[in-house]
Amino acid sequence: MPIYTAPTKDQVFLLDDVLQLSTQDIPGYADLDRETLDAILGEAAKLAENVLAPLNPVGDEEGCSLENGVVRTPKGFKDAFDQMREGGWTALDCDPEYGGQGLPYVVATAVGEMFSSANMAFNMYQGLTHGAYNAIHAHGSDEQKAMYLPKMVSCEWGGTMNLTEPHCGTDLGLIRTKAVPNDDGSYAITGQKIWISAGEHDMVDNIIHLVLAKLPDAPEGVKGISLFIVPKFMVNEDGSLGDRNAVTCGGLESKMGIHGNATCVMNYDGAKGFLVGEPHKGMRAMFTxxxxxxxxxxxxxxxxxxxxxxxxxxxxxxxxxxxxxxxxxxxxxxxxxxxxxxxxxxxxxxxxxxxxxxxxxxxxxxxxxxxxxxxxxxxxxxxxxxxxxxxxxxxxxxxxxxxxxxxxxxxxxxxxxxxxxxxxxxxxxxxxxxxxTNGIQSLDLVGRKLGQDGGKHVMGFFEMVKSFIADHKGQDEAFDTQFLDPLKAASKDLQAAGMYFMQHGMKNPNNALSGSYDFMHLFGHVCLGLMWARMAWTAKGKLAAGDGDAEYLTTKIATGRYYMARQLPMTATHLKRIESGADPVMALEAEAF
Amino acid sequence: MPIYTAPTKDQVFLLDDVLQLSTQDIPGYADLDRETLDAILGEAAKLAENVLAPLNPVGDEEGCSLENGVVRTPKGFKDAFDQMREGGWTALDCDPEYGGQGLPYVVATAVGEMFSSANMAFNMYQGLTHGAYNAIHAHGSDEQKAMYLPKMVSCEWGGTMNLTEPHCGTDLGLIRTKAVPNDDGSYAITGQKIWISAGEHDMVDNIIHLVLAKLPDAPEGVKGISLFIVPKFMVNEDGSLGDRNAVTCGGLESKMGIHGNATCVMNYDGAKGFLVGEPHKGMRAMFTxxxxxxxxxxxxxxxxxxxxxxxxxxxxxxxxxxxxxxxxxxxxxxxxxxxxxxxxxxxxxxxxxxxxxxxxxxxxxxxxxxxxxxxxxxxxxxxxxxxxxxxxxxxxxxxxxxxxxxxxxxxxxxxxxxxxxxxxxxxxxxxxxxxxTNGIQSLDLVGRKLGQDGGKHVMGFFEMVKSFIADHKGQDEAFDTQFLDPLKAASKDLQAAGMYFMQHGMKNPNNALSGSYDFMHLFGHVCLGLMWARMAWTAKGKLAAGDGDAEYLTTKIATGRYYMARQLPMTATHLKRIESGADPVMALEAEAF
Structure with a gap:
């Protein structure tokens, strides 16, 4: 059986020493001193190590099963889910107005790492619920929020995101699920959604599905998609559960991993749904x-x-x-x-x-x-x-x-x-x-994000790296040669790649798109290089001040040095691939493959 | 269900055009003209595509089972195995003296690719048998060869290789399996071997185990290991099967993949074994x-x-x-x-x-x-x-x-x-x-093979690349810039890495060993670069001569160009990692991990 120990020490170092949460002007951060962090993360660690991790191989081995429309999660999952709910772990960064604890998202993220490491398939049930909570919180009406959010914060109810259909995933403009207005202001949702994580299961009393569908008068493509709430059980005004809605799980996907999570085919047969936000603005709501x-x-x-x-x-x-x-x-x-x-x-x-x-x-x-x-x-x-x-x-x-x-x-x-x-x-x-998919991520990066707001954000990133180097240069020779010099070289590679896209992408967009994946990795290396430089600098400062665990800090610096010496040089190869342009990539006719 | 089409066209191009088998002075090669190759590979393709490939998901889904010492292979395997045997596919490159067809190993390799692509778990049954055949063929006595080889060539009997024990795999010097001489010249073999592929199954009448064990007077370590034949059923002098030997399958490994192949725990309880070759020279026999x-x-x-x-x-x-x-x-x-x-x-x-x-x-x-x-x-x-x-x-x-x-x-x-x-x-x-493991491969490469015979072989390799470049330079500008220049640059990186090892590995062997994995990859890229240059040159020659399928040949060149432009540049990063030496790798104490 695999072991797991939560990385609380590392997380506290990052949150308190490197990111210096408690000194920042973000609401909710000021109270996060070291002791508080230690206490929160320490409690989360116990749940992750003692409850969730031991269930991880169980979930993998047993998987989920579907019988007469009922999805059973692996043995022990329900009990662990109750413990997670009762400990308040599903409500960490949720709005106090709906029963949340109002802690920063960054703290929930640290806890999320533990839960994901311990049992990824299990943690997805609350992760999806949290995603649906976020969408309703941002775009739902006050009535919708009052009706659904409290029980989603506590995870008495689950939540899902229904985007993919058998013939489309990436290209959501093609979706066929229909939403036809009912007389009472609700909509009749009809269609099939696939790969719906946590689409149906036995750990919650109700499931609030968020479903992308098209209204009868919808414009073509992604601009004609609306977002709907489709509860598994209708919710009465007093909050009690009413009729079963016409949404059912039609099958479970048999898949390579995350067996403990139910990946469902969801059939909507005129299920009653409620519009979230404005008509045809569903993609925007989802993408927030x-x-x-x-x-x-x-x-x-x-x-x-x-x-x-x-x-x-x-x-x-x-x-x-x-x-x-x-x-x-x-x-x-x-x-x-x-x-x-x-x-x-x-x-x-x-x-x-x-x-x-x-x-x-x-x-x-x-x-x-x-x-x-x-x-x-x-x-x-x-x-x-x-x-x-x-x-x-x-x-x-x-x-x-x-x-x-x-x-x-x-x-x-x-x-x-x-x-x-x-x-x-x-x-x-x-x-x-x-x-x-990660290919889509790279397109999003190169095709949309790079040029967003006139390229302001990528310029800001370069400026940030440059400032970091300028601010720290010349104070510690080893730091200069082991951290700042490699970071500078990598950052130059990234700028050169961006320059290549600007110069050759206009002429032929494929020159940029053929290099998008390499660019994403090149960018990732520079980010990790920056992170390592920041961590090493912080560790050096603490060491010099005699503050903290010297062995931990020395190890941190040595690990960073490894990254800079052995991983970061990858940027040069990514640049070279990018600069070879579209020709080698696009040379063949489709038939030649 | 996945599709599979055997790459016969590509293989014939490689065997006949690039490697030019039939023009070589290797015994058995002269008869391998294009028609013969086409015919052999075409028949193998049918078996791979129509019989083996459809069984691949079946084998994965069903796996093997062990009941009362009997291992059952997945449904359909036995029938397919019979077809493979009856088609003579297990005997392709075997010695005609023992019923083999005497074809070149290179042809068996081309066929092997098809069978492996179609159904890797299945093809391992005959692959292991072939390995055991090879060992007995090279090191067995004439009596042993006559007794075992014919039925192993036909795969009426299977074969296995028994090296690993629970406490040792890489470090075989630690093995504990004992071989105690019996009065009749045989040995009593006692011990446990694990991860024995095809160790027990229901597709053959007998299984000939090759087992590494230690004699009572064995020297310490790898120099004290002997190799034994341990048949599942004893073989009588007339070739008929006799008593069941004291070797049993104690369990099947539950594993990530190759479910159709039985990965066995094999228990030897005083099983009767026969020494192959000389005492204490088992490792040498195995490594041949x-x-x-x-x-x-x-x-x-x-x-x-x-x-x-x-x-x-x-x-x-x-x-x-x-x-x-x-x-x-x-x-x-x-x-x-x-x-x-x-x-x-x-x-x-x-x-x-x-x-x-x-x-x-x-x-x-x-x-x-x-x-x-x-x-x-x-x-x-x-x-x-x-x-x-x-x-x-x-x-x-x-x-x-x-x-x-x-x-x-x-x-x-x-x-x-x-x-x-x-x-x-x-x-x-x-x-x-x-x-x-691939880590061990990289150690073998850097720790043993590079310096073998005074570094003669690696020098020979560099010379070969150099000659290829010199012989082809200046005849075709596109070939020079797209193939020869990148090959030269990559080869220079490889030489520089070798030089680094020579200069710094003496002082501290860890400077070489820390870079061994990158060196293996660097070397691999140079080899593939050389292959692509050779293939592209051949394709260009055929195109110019109007010989062959122009679309295939043009595609080949374009694919090569992609490799040279987008994959080969990886050599620079490998070199950079190598040249960072042992310090970043070895900086931490074991306790710091």
Missing amino acids: MMNEARLGVGLQGYAQGAVAYQNAVAFAKDRVQGRDVTGVKNPDGPADPIIVHPDVRRNLMDQKAFTEGARAFVLWGASMIDRAHRNEDAQAEGLISLLTPVIKGFLTDKGFETTVLAQQTLGGSGFTREWGLEQFVRDARITMIYEG | MMNEARLGVGLQGYAQGAVAYQNAVAFAKDRVQGRDVTGVKNPDGPADPIIVHPDVRRNLMDQKAFTEGARAFVLWGASMIDRAHRNEDAQAEGLISLLTPVIKGFLTDKGFETTVLAQQTLGGSGFTREWGLEQFVRDARITMIYEG
Whole structure:
């Protein structure tokens, strides 16, 4: 059975020392001193380690089942869900007006990593509910909010997002689900939705489906999509549950991973629905939540890497095989632990450097969302919009890769189900696909976000990196050569890539689109490089001040140095690929494949 | 259900045009004209496409079962195995003295790709038998050969390789299985072996286990290991089967993939065994076969990529979603097929360029093995020894990556079991692990092979690349800039990496070992670059001569150009990682992880 230990120490370092939450002017942050953080994260850690993690292989093995329309979650899930609800973990960053605790999103994000690492399939039930909560909170009427939100905050009721149909996922303009007005102001929703996570299950009393559908007078394409609330059970005015609505689960998807989560075919047969926001503005309503939802998926990606890494380390310390070529390390044993071998180290350092860098990136991103939402900070909103596809695409690609590396550390044991590593690989794989495939993320980045507001946000990002380098240069020679110089070089590669798009993308947009995926990764590396420089600088400062755990801080700096020396140079190859343009990519006719 | 079409056209191009088999001085090659090749490969294709491929998802879904010591293979496997045997496919390159067809190994390799792509788990049953055949053929006594080989050639009997024990895999010096001499010249074998592919099953009448064990007087470590034949049923002098031997399957491994292959725990309880070759020389006997066995795993890796790619292409041509930004391509449909989108192209080209390059590399490698075995060509033996870890490590890493890319092409469908892509991913994953993990391959390459015979073989490789460039330079400007220049640059990176190891590895071996994995990949890229240059040159020559299918040849050149422009530049980053040395990798104490 895999192990899991929540990274509370690392999270507190990031939140309190690097991001310095409590010194920021964001509402709700001031009270978040170190002790409070420690207490919140410590409690979450207990739930993650003791309740959720042990259920992860159970959920994978048992999966969900559908019988007579009823979806059963794996044994133990309902009880764990109750514990999560009762502990208030589903309400962390929700609006106090509807029973939420009003904590910052960044804190909920830190907790979310733990829950995702411990049991991704399980945590999705509340994750989806939270997404639906957000959409209703932002776009619903006061009546809708009052009716649905309190029970969604407490997760007595679940929530879902219904976008995909059998013939369309990425291209939502093609959806066929219809919404026909009823006499009472409601709508009759008819159509089929697929791949609906948590679409039906036995852990909640009601499920509030958010469904994209087209009104009879809808314009063509994405501009004709409206958003509807379709409750599984109708809700009476007094809040009690009424009739069963005409929405049913028609099947469960058999899939590579996240077996503990029910991925449903949902059939709407004239189900009663209620318009959210304005007609035909459903995409906008759905996409308001996109930054947060996609950041959540980026988090899932690296969170699987994080737990896989822990298991790889445990194995590498325990398994003895071969001898250290520079001198025997375990003379009393038949062989040395494999962690002595440089190639095992290389593998573990790749995992560690990515995971910790990704954690910083996501928490930084979450703090931008807090700033955007709570301070109405347009600059933060612009920057997180730009970085969201990077967080989603880069962190899930690399997170998956990290689970594969961790599996490799275990050799043959990594391939067996017994050790659990292969589940992390299978579960992580979906994060590269859902909530917009990573290819779509790269298009969003290059096709939309780069040029948004006249390129202001990407310029702002470059400026930020430049300032960081200028502000810290010349104070510590090792920091300059090990952190600032590589960061500068990588950032130059990113600018050169952007320049290439500007110069050649006008002539032929395919010159930009052929390089979009590499650009997303190039950008991701620069972000992680910046994160590592910030973390290392903070660690150096604390070390110099004699403040904190010296071993932890030294390790942090060494891990950052590894990232800068061994991962960041990847930017040069990404640039080279980008600069080769569209010709090699588009040379063939479709028939030649 | 996934599709599969055997790549016979591509294989004939490689065997006949690029490698020019029939013009070579290798015994058995002269008869291999184009028609003969077409006929052999065409027949193999039928079996692969019509019989093996349809059983692939069946094997995955059903898996193997163990009941009262009997292992049942999935439904349909036995019948398919009979068809494979009866078609003579198990005997292709075997010694005619024992019933083999005596065809070159390179031809068996081409057939092996088809069978592996179609059904990897299934093909392993005969693959393992072939490995055991090889070991007995090379090291067994005449009596042993006469007794076991004919039925192993026909696959009426199976064969296995028993190396790993619960506490050791990589470090075989630690094995505990004992061989105690009996009075009759045989040995009593006692111990437990794990992860034994095809260790027990219901498709053959007998199974000939090759088992590594220690004699009572054995020296410590790998120099004290002997190799034994342990038949499941004793074989009487007349060839009939006698008593059941004391070897039993104690359990089946539950694993991520290759469910159709029985991965067995094998218990030897004083089983009767027969020494193969000399006492204490078992490792040498086992390792004689290593080049071939590891090449076979490299083949499995890219073969999974190859079939996954075909399915990705089919999906990308069929699925309509979004519009080509440069102009609508499918005006009568609701959207364009996704193959119009540059990022989908990028993804498909990555798959295609790798797969075809890998196919060339493996066939070239197999022809070297033919030359080494049939012409006793020491140079070929040296070169293939050097390249074997590259073939195994690089092609399985990239082959797995290719299955992941192909899965990504399908978006959400790639994650569902229904489309079969996720099975290719899960099956391909083992190739990076077994037959020596890829980390071990990289150690073998850098720690042993580079310096072998005074570095003669790697020097020979560099010389070969240099000569190729010199011989072809200045005849075709596009070829120079698109193929020769990138090849030269990549080869320079490889030489620089070798130089770094020489200069810094003496001082501290960890400077070399920390870069071994990157070196293996760097080397792999240079090999594929060389393959692509050779293929493109051949294609250009045929085009100029008006010989062959112009569309196929033009596509080949364009695919090569993609590899050179977009994949090969990876060598620079590998070099940079290597040149960062051991410090970043080894900075932490084991406790700091």
